[in-house]
Amino acid sequence: MVTISKDHPRYNSLVLRDKLVDGRKRGITSIHGLIAYGRGEAFDYLIGERTTTNAREATAAVGAYLLTAQRPIISVNGNVAALAPAELAELSEITEAPLEINLYHRSTQRSEKIEQHLRDFGARRILTGRDYVQLPGIASERAKVDKGGIFLADVVFVPLEDGDRCEALKKSGKAVLVVDLNPFSRTALAASVTVVDELTRTMGNLIEFTRKMQHAGDQERLEVLKSKFDNIQNLKISYSIILSRLQTASFFKKDPIDVLFSIPSHPQE
Amino acid sequence: MVTISKDHPRYNSLVLRDKLVDGRKRGITSIHGLIAYGRGEAFDYLIGERTTTNAREATAAVGAYLLTAQRPIISVNGNVAALAPAELAELSEITEAPLEINLYHRSTQRSEKIEQHLRDFGARRILTGRDYVQLPGIASERAKVDKGGIFLADVVFVPLEDGDRCEALKKSGKAVLVVDLNPFSRTALAASVTVVDELTRTMGNLIEFTRKMQHAGDQERLEVLKSKFDNIQNLKISYSIILSRLQTASFFKKDPIDVLFSIPSHPQE
Numbered sequence: 130m131v132t133i134s135k136d137h138p139r140y141n142s143l144v145l146r147d148k149l150v151d152g153r154k155r156g157i158t159s160i161h162g163l164i165a166y167g168r169g170e171a172f173d174y175l176i177g178e179r180t181t182t183n184a185r186e187a188t189a190a191v192g193a194y195l196l197t198a199q200r201p202i203i204s205v206n207g208n209v210a211a212l213a214p215a216e217l218a219e220l221s222e223i224t225e226a227p228l229e230i231n232l233y234h235r236s237t238q239r240s241e242k243i244e245q246h247l248r249d250f251g252a253r254r255i256l257t258g259r260d261y262v263q264l265p266g267i268a269s270e271r272a273k274v275d276k277g278g279i280f281l282a283d284v285v286f287v288p289l290e291d292g293d294r295c296e297a298l299k300k301s302g303k304a305v306l307v308v309d310l311n312p313f314s315r316t317a318l319a320a321s322v323t324v325v326d327e328l329t330r331t332m333g334n335l336i337e338f339t340r341k342m343q344h345a346g347d348q349e350r351l352e353v354l355k356s357k358f359d360n361i362q363n364l365k366i367s368y369s370i371i372l373s374r375l376q377t378a379s380f381f382k383k384d385p386i387d388v389l390f391s392i393p394s395h396p397q398e
Numbered sequence: 399m400v401t402i403s404k405d406h407p408r409y410n411s412l413v414l415r416d417k418l419v420d421g422r423k424r425g426i427t428s429i430h431g432l433i434a435y436g437r438g439e440a441f442d443y444l445i446g447e448r449t450t451t452n453a454r455e456a457t458a459a460v461g462a463y464l465l466t467a468q469r470p471i472i473s474v475n476g477n478v479a480a481l482a483p484a485e486l487a488e489l490s491e492i493t494e495a496p497l498e499i500n501l502y503h504r505s506t507q508r509s510e511k512i513e514q515h516l517r518d519f520g521a522r523r524i525l526t527g528r529d530y531v532q533l534p535g536i537a538s539e540r541a542k543v544d545k546g547g548i549f550l551a552d553v554v555f556v557p558l559e560d561g562d563r564c565e566a567l568k569k570s571g572k573a574v575l576v577v578d579l580n581p582f583s584r585t586a587l588a589a590s591v592t593v594v595d596e597l598t599r600t601m602g603n604l605i606e607f608t609r610k611m612q613h614a615g616d617q618e619r620l621e622v623l624k625s626k627f628d629n630i631q632n633l634k635i636s637y638s639i640i641l642s643r644l645q646t647a648s649f650f651k652k653d654p655i656d657v658l659f660s661i662p663s664h665p666q667e
Contacts, residue, residue, distance in 0.1 A: 150430065160419045160422050161415065161419065163429060163432035164418070164432050165436060167432065167437040168439050170433065170440075171436075171438075174582075311440070368644075372644050375640070
């Protein structure tokens with residue numbers, strides 16, 4: 130990886146990018162995954178590159194679902210594995226939820242590389258979907274889910290899910306928890322809980338929350354958190370934040386350079 | 399490339415993605431370029447995935463600058479070469495502007511591949527920057543510009559430029575013409591003309607316009623077009639379009655699925 134100065138105003142963003150680029154070099158991230166990631170970045174600019182209060186509440190709801198599940202599972206794709214392998218391993222330990230590798234562009238080779246990558250970061254519960262069943266209603270390879278994993282799970286945490294599968298998982302009666310920076314996406318709208326936040330920020334908050342709440346005595350509080358959570362309300366808040374940031378931007382009012390997005394640009398190419 | 403059904407509601411977008419993925423496989427597109435492309439996609443959703451009236455006017459202004467320049471040049475990076483090689487070749491012929499290959503992640507190998515790719519699509523005037531001078535004020539490798547190309551040019555068309563270099567080119571007294579889907583970017587604000595539109599749509603319109611206007615008798619009309627163009631006004635309009643699309647979106651009002659972005663999602667990974 131390239132060394133990036135911590136003073137750089139886009140330090141965090143550049144570190145994440147380099148993790149993905151590194152993931153690509155190691156055969157973990159797919160090419161399409163890089164484009165999808167860029168799309169998320171744009172929405173992160175719009176949301177302000179920070180965890181909003183409602184996103185924090187949604188993250189707590191995700192934690193509550195995971196900790197009260199009968200059979201929780203965490204579905205992992207190439208981007209997620211490249212961006213947050215240590216966090217995935219830790220969350221899997223805390224919640225006892227296995228990590229199921231589930232790829233849109235499925236390949237045994239890539240799956241094995243991701244498995245090794247996760248193990249390198251301490252993950253112990255990993256499912257690969259080699260023994261799979263087909264979920265109905267999905268055209269892509271992601272229809273294939275592990276017999277003992279997503280197929281049987283009551284709660285599925287799928288950071289960075291696609292719309293088709295999110296809807297199919299929901300229809301099959303599971304609680305579906307996603308992280309999606311675009312509050313307008315089909316995934317965001319179909320999920321039980323949508324954290325409109327950047328993945329690594331979410332993972333950090335989720336680990337903190339689940340560590341605190343993992344003890345049996347907290348079950349009742351967790352049930353309350355789940356039952357009080359309203360995902361449409363949550364998405365409406367993220368939408369309002371984007372809208373009001375755009376409306377109140379000093380954009381063009383004084384110095385045209387002094388704008389909402391007056392940040393050093395990323396390399397374009 | 400994968401064959402995509404023309405009936406697919408995201409046909410155009412998927413074709414462009416596949417061009418980039420293909421470009422990556424051939425060593426033309428950089429990994430960072432894929433992420434940057436994804437960011438543009440998000441802004442294209444916001445703008446409505448169409449050429450707005452002000453974008454069409456900005457495209458005409460770009461054409462006017464190119465056709466009235468003393469020494470016009472078109473600066474080409476990996477994404478641009480992968481997405482619109484035939485259009486670049488055609489525009490270069492019409493305007494007699496050479497194509498200068500100028501890469502953020504500079505490498506002779508990639509530069510040669512891009513050169514060959516452009517030649518395969520009929521480009522004849524190509525500069526590679528092997529004989530370069532350094533532009534002041536830019537940290538990256540993009541500071542290196544061809545001695546006989548960008549360095550001497552009075553008008554530089556740089557689709558998909560980065561902010562640093564756009565500002566440096568502007569400071570050196572050149573007219574800088576860019577295509578940028580993010581009307582808030584430093585590039586968009588620093589340029590002489592910013593087309594807030596998707597690259598291939600812009601190139602199609604630009605070719606149509608320059609073909610029509612390339613005859614000497616039109617010089618006066620072109621000068622008027624240039625002098626009347628106000629880039630800040632142009633960007634304000636794109637900004638208003640994004641804002642009003644977000645404000646008037648049926649989002650959440652009735653069926654949560656019936657929203658602004660209710661489009662089949664792209665593969666997430």
